[in-house]
Amino acid sequence: MADEKQTLQALLQNDTFTGRHIGPTQGEQLAMLEAQGFKTLEEMTDQTVPAVIRSMALAMEKGQSEDQALNSLRHLATQNKVNKSYIGMGYYNTRIPNVILRNLLENPGWYTAYTPYQPEIAQGRLEALLNFQQMVMDLTGMEVANASLLDEATAAAEAMALCRRSSRSKSNRFFVADDVHPQTLDVIKTRAEYLDIELVIGNPITELESQEVFGVQLQYPGTYGDIKEIEAIISTARAQKKMIAVATDLMALVLLKSPGAMGADIVLGSSQRFGVPMGFGGPHAAFFATSAKLKRSIPGRIIGVSIDSRGNQALRMAMQTREQHIRREKATSNICTAQALLANIASFYAVYHGPEGLKAIAERIHRLTTILEKSLTDTGFCCNESYFDTLTIKVGSQQQAIYQRALAHHCNLRLIGNDRLGISLDETSTPEDIIELFDIFLGKGKALDVSFIDERITAGEETGIKHSQRRTDPVLTHPTFNRYHSETEMMRYLKRLENKDYSLVHGMIPLGSCTMKLNAAAEMIPVTWPEFANIHPYAPRDQVQGYMTMIQQLQADLETITGYDRVSMQPNSGASGEYAGLLAIRKYQESIGEGHRHICLIPSSAHGTNPASAVMAGMKVVIVECDEHGNVNVEDLRSKAEEHCTDLSALMVTYPSTHGVYEEAIKTICATVHKYGGQVYMDGANMNALVGVAKPGEIGSDVSHLNLHKTFAIPHGGGGPGMGPIGVKRHLAPFLPNHQVSPVYQDEGIGAVSAAPFGSASILPITWLYIKMLGHEGLTRSTEVAILNANYMAEKLADHYPVLYRGQNNRVAHECIIDIRPIKESSGITEEDIAKRLMDYGFHAPTMSFPVAGTLMIEPTESESKVEIDRFIDALIAIREEIRKVEKGEWPADQNPLKLAPHTMEDLVDPEWNRPYSREEAVFPSDTCRTAKFWPATNRIDNVYGDRNFVCSCPDIESYREG
Template sequence: MNTNAFALRHIGPDENDQNQMLKTIGVDSLDQLIYETIPDDIRLKNGLNLDEPMTEYEYLNHIHELSKKNKVFKSYIGLGYHPTIVPAVIQRNILENPGWYTAYTPYQAEIAQGRLEALLNFQTMVTDLTGMEIANASLLDESTAAAEAMSLLFAVRERDQKKNNVNKFFVSDAILPQTLSLLQTRANPIGVELVVGSEDTFDFSSEFFGAILQYPGKDGLVSDIKSFIKKANDNQIKVAVAADILSLVKLEAPGKFGADVVVGTTQRFGIPMGYGGPHAAYFATKETYKRDIPGRIIGVTKDMNGNRALRMALQTREQHIKRDKATSNICTAQVLLAVMAGMYAVYHGPKGLQFIADKVHQTASSVAKALSQLGYKQTNASFFDTLKVEANAEKIKQIAESHEVNFYYPNADTVTISINQTTSLKDANEIVAIFAKAAQKNTVNISSLEETTQIAQSLQRQSEFLTLDVFNKHHSETELMRYIKMLERKDLSLNHSMISLGSCTMKLNAAAEMLPLSWSNWGTMHPFCPIEQAEGYQIVLKKLEDQLTEITGFAATSLQPNSGAQGEYAGLMVIKAYHESRGDHHRDICLIPSSAHGTNPASAVMAGMKVVVTKSTEEGNIDVDDLREKALLHKDNLSCLMVTYPSTHGVYESAIREITQIIHDNGGQVYMDGANMNAQVGLTNPGNIGADVCHLNLHKTFAIPHGGGGPGVGPICVAKQLVPFLPGNPVIKTGGNQAITAISAAPFGSALACLISYGYITMLGAEGLTQATKVAILNANYIKQRLQGQFDTLYSGERGRAAHEMIVDCRPFKENGIEVTDIAKRLMDYGFHAPTVSFPVAGTLMIEPTESESMEEMDRFCDAMLSIRKEIDNASKDEDNNVLKNAPHTLAMLTANDWNFPYTREAAAYPLSYVQDNKFWPSVRRVDDAYGDRNLICTCAPIEEYMDA
């Protein structure tokens, strides 16, 4: 046994276990199982062409050597990204803690109360600082949040009879360049006309439905948004403000001036720059728009006992469920980063944030004064942290880089300097010395910081923020450490047990893959630093692109999309650009099977396409005859087909090549949703089945942790004809020679998280990746076999096999009064997170064990399911006081003096003997979703407000 091999550590069942599992399934070998599962005509004839795998030790040495190729200069570039101090207590106890980073999205609220509280803190922090009424639980980055704000304001304009035919949207020329690029990407397909111009000369015409301002502007100027918003309100123009969150400690909240939406990034609150991400964006608005908010909202409700509980509010995937009626395809968040940013506010509190913001502002003011004494003109009359200096950019750049300092150079005669939390007095003097050298003068020494303010009186903050207890009592490390641990204990994560979520692929996130994320040479790189300073990153990202291109059988890859939904959208926009380059502007029909994920039709509509739904057969496959009929009907306008493979029903459709050929014969392209790529790697690939583009969920197949609901990364891989259209960036050149405009803010999306997938592929190698896929299929079929006879599997392949996941039908149990939700909640008592509930078929569980789970763990899960099956048999439709309807059972219930249930405490808490060894206690009873929606509270409201509701 080669104990150095990473595959041995990543793949759960050992050789003996695999042989036992194969025997249970009734096949002689793993190869026989694969032959019976995957259609032979799509199998790869040759293996993957990848480098030999590294051991963990070799990989960590390798990635350390690459990190040294990154030149980490002092960064004063700004543009939405700033060096920040990650508190060690947060780094150690959240970022590096699998109890936080391996958790799933909190759909099962009873075993996610810790994360939900941390996100409620985040929402409260955002509403306080922005002055808005409601905030969501984070978005992907500032630029996509700004685009979502534009889409929301465009959607709600229809309720205003005076505005429902208006389509112009004003964009301040002070907007961040990456945000402008993203607004351009999003505007055209949905029929919005962007007008970019000066806030000072905007005429507030009735032709406009909305506007967006940058606060402070990209060059640092704090403009008079108060007057602008008032004039806009007077003219029925709705205003979004993209605001620097740290500046809002000093600047009055835009909500106080009447803004309709406020967006931004929380990267400055203790999140490493990481060459562009991941970071948690924020999105805050008026309660009037609560049904239009993209992403997730955390809300307060009560449990079965009437106690306060938290859950995701307002049918949190409403946009997702609306399908082609959605105004956003975002159904995800950046939870891990939002938790960190919220905890940063908890740790520092209002006084600590005030201290940090004051120091940043005073440092900027002191540098401005010193530069003025040297004869330089600083042109921002009002600023928070960024100075705009008239100077010879090329001369300053040469001297600055020789001192390992980066400024930003908007043009030949301008230098901007963005001061940050890490800027010391010594750093401030170094900045002044660089300018003194360029002017050939003696430097001006700053001995102490200026205690003046350079912010206009009318814009200075007057309103209080972070007044609640949670932000005012955890300021020592001991207190914060205990608070974080208290929340962690309320959450079930992969460090406790298997999370067998179909479609979500909750596999091992190996420690060796995660360690480099904490290394400063990876974390402190600014995404807009000169490309030659990021050699280590460029090597890793190029290598990862090549690995993913090889795995998918395509020609090129873009890492820019920073979520699966963004990947879908990017893939469709690339297809759109390809058709338009050929003069086929009319090709706008997107065929989507009825079984598709809800983001598929939402993404198509966002890309300006018209959705035509195709039928599925009773077996859950695409109805090929219906697809052919619709492809022929729309052949003159056919843009593409969106298909998931293996299907959403967990089956390899044997007709897949016929399906892709039908689309190509009728002038369309094939987009393959990569959600189920874990069942393809090394055995087949999208290129081989005839697709033209796919997105990959690096947070599924390629081992980036789910982090409680994000970060995700959704790169796209494309065939040769689509390579020229891969997405670009306005600051750092990326993409093809006919690149579409930006899909996410940073040139390479969430570059820091990409290190994880690079490690996963590099340590597994071709053989390990292929074996992982085979074992994922083995594990799924083993569970299917163990549950056979007690639970019916809804769909199977032609030889009765499942792919890497399968759907278990729970609808027959309604005869006993038991719903699928009851099974999901009862699994908590057995120490398990439920599989995916009621997707893609209502009343079912979709189970995916992944390759990482051992036979022993799967047996525990199967034993739990079979034990629950007996409990279902004992249940009655006429009596709902049973162990399933009362699940989950809390410690408070079990230790109460009264026990008014017709079963024992032992049956409730310890239904099988293994539970006694590692009991997980849900912290609340079953939550009341309807109550929470009727009484929406989405901040850390005082208990009196909750009780009044």
């Protein structure tokens, strides 16, 4: 009877969300425990996690079912009021084509993929990102574009830093036009402070020429709608050798003369209105384009064209990819991610509509704006004479009355000063909307004849764009933008690219430190609910009560999980979170008279973003050595903390360590830093090994960022989006990021680090649901099973590959590092060869050569079943046997399945196959490959060729191979 009861409990457990999220069944967990000499998960956890850091059980509710949690979130969503937004400021209502909505945004084949560091199995999204770059280059008139940045405001901050690096001027002053979006200015101010840049804000037409500055930031069109004659401004600036950055709008550039044609050095902005919902602020893909001379300094990722081992065209990330991991404190930026999923949506929006479709949309927006402007002007209102889609109307004392009438009509206008109102139209605007807006401004007493004004425009009456400002050059001429305009063709194009990409729909992605866990369908559903998707980030707070309640509940849950006193949701990437955390430390130290502290201690094993973020925060990096076990060398730490005690600002430490172990001395490490006056920043990259078993805020750290796209189930999206909120102890709470346009706090906080007050708010429901459905038991169990899976894998592989680092009781945390260097010494086979050969077995590679060169870091996560983990273990063991054939001379060192991996369909049909192994050994190395074969789209790609022959634009369509 007892056995039957236990069986029933096991069945019920496996039917909860926890049972669905966690891969191994209870029976499989017992088998994996037994293989390691344990009887229970609790016993294994006690042997793995140091007692000194263990925390009490999470004081949270039990997990809800999917239906319960979704119903709770639906109730919150109904508390949001979706008004028609005319606020603008870089955020617009938009229509995502349904073929893109269903086949991309709501498709796990696209949103569960990892960053394309393994390009042979990422050709689909690489092509989509290359399309994005081509679209941006065409519309901006620039020679080089990257594959997206986080948002327009942070892109502008990056532009300022790039101007500083590239300018020959000795000045430390940067000119910002007074019509730049206010949220952009907010972020620029934050960034400038610790880069020792003085900002000059003014009218570039009248003030720029007399200013000694190294660079200029313009907005085109300006935040109030005006289209300034920026060509003259750029000409003046160039004559004085000032660098010029222009923030702009892609939809406006369909009609307007491009900044590139007028001599700009950098052009940036947001691609949000190309089919991406406003989402209360994000995620959205910023674009960033430069002249060719800046191509090796451009921040972020660039997709480049190269060739594979057969000489066929192939795509890859080029040049400065992962720059911060290579150059560390000498990196020019801390950017480690992008907004790939959103950039892909924008690129497909352009592909689907094509140049003619985009022009029709842009002309329609502008025509409706012109009708509204003329109707208001005819009735006595004063508007800006030049515009694309935005009008600023002087209304004097009527401001509040008109604004309130708009609210009564469920419309949001932009309040400007105390006597003006702003209106921005978009692709969803209709003639009926224009009539409604006319009624709002004049009341019901006077009717508007739209057709009469439309006839005046047709007859040649001038609009808000002068003929001299109109674009005359063709754009989007590449065949890709002129072929896929029917839904059938578009659907097939999307599917064809998806088929070239490896994602979680195919199998495990065992990347150490990247935590590629399940992104449950239930968690993803609310992202496209209108109540979350269609809200402007600066909508009045009384219209977003559901959002605010959800965010507050999420903050409270994260505070409980981490042991911190307050959480900020603003940083929209892990690197942005690092930066915000360091700013909080610096501002706190300034507040207590210790602003001179600027030394940041960082272990040699740290993520490369750590030193890059420290430099951005105005710190000097001092490296702390690690011992032979991969732990921080406590004596070296103490010595350097003591040496720099007068100026010690912070320690940045990852826990569990970047080497994948729980360092037992972590409390001593934190105490040592505090003893010498510093603060402890704990990198949250490995939080998946802490939730429910330990809390950073109780270990001794003062601040951490949390990768919601790792530990808390937001999908990676093929290279973004991400979220990096920070948690802080009470003394740092007054120094969290605030926001000038939409304040988060009343009387405290520092400048903004992101364009929107709550970062990429529309993906926060994913983490909210993840936490609510797992509850305190499920969150803890997830961590325990993540540890179980990693240790099971380490034990099974240990006889075949050395496991580099282990902690107490010979255990690893949630990931393990296997050492390939002895294999390279004996056979010439490298970690890259193994990574490429794993593709033939149907797997994505683990993390290569990080944090130790010549290694593979493996993280199975809690979501993978024992069957899948065993399949991966079997593949690595089989590869080890293949390596033995090389070691024994049975296969030549340069002609073997590892050196020539991955193998493609072209290899299968090669009529001149002359290799010392069979085609079958090449493409079907295991039985599972026969039943579920994933075919790499290209053979091994030549990285050196791609960097030496840099091309970041779309090649001729004939060079694309379909299939």
